[in-house]
Amino acid sequence: MVETDKPHEHVAIERFSPAGPLAVLPLTDPEGDGNDDYQTGYRRSVVWVCPKGEDKYLADDAHFLATLQQAFGERAGTFVAAGRRGAYPLTRVLADKQVEGRCVIMGNAAHTLHPVAGQGFNLCMRDAHVLAQMMSAQVLKGEDIGDTQLLKRYETARLSDQKRVIRFCDAVVHGFTHPNPAIKLARNVALVAFDKLPNIKPLVANYAMGLKS
């Protein structure tokens, strides 16, 4: 958690560097009794992808805030306070099998994605929705919700969306970290177009949410 001198206004900001993305995301304020020492609407979480072995996050608060400010710039204002930090290795996972007998693995255990596009939890929700629908239909037919054939059909039904999102996240990571100047130019043109052209953002958002393929 960090605090800025500018309110977040519920806007997430992500910057891309050759080392990986750096995202600053709005945080909901905790329920308070009015005596807490935080200002409403100024708390944000930070997702900072660093090369293996880098330990920027471990530095003392003042050094961490200065390094973050330098890497992120002024878009979110000045970083004035930092909370506890942790580091996690980023590992891509797509389980060989998501179903065995009457057991289904879901969520990160089934697929772990790069957080570049914030897609992992959305994907888990779509998996859960499809499984719930299939199980409801099974209940209405008076049949077993743990039937292996049903669960296998669930796995098959979800694989294409899961692979699509993994490819999408990989493409975003490679697109933003690739050193080739031609790819950098194409990326920058695409970003400007994304920002300026009407109707592109809803299209990309729908694609990312799995509403259109």
Ligand SMILES: Cc1cc2nc3c(=O)[nH]c(=O)nc-3n(C[C@H](O)[C@H](O)[C@H](O)COP(=O)(O)OP(=O)(O)OC[C@H]3O[C@@H](n4cnc5c(N)ncnc54)[C@H](O)[C@@H]3O)c2cc1C
């Ligand atoms: C930095 C980051 C940012 C993200 N941002 C977004 C986003 O903006 N939008 C989005 O849709 N998704 C996002 N995701 C992905 C999202 O966090 C995951 O999809 C989601 O957390 C998966 O939930 P889960 O319950 O399957 O796994 P987890 O959240 O990983 O939960 C698994 C839990 O099991 C515990 N556990 C593990 N092993 C054991 C064990 N042996 N015994 C007992 N407990 C155990 C772990 O400690 C953990 O608490 C992000 C991921 C990361 C890393």
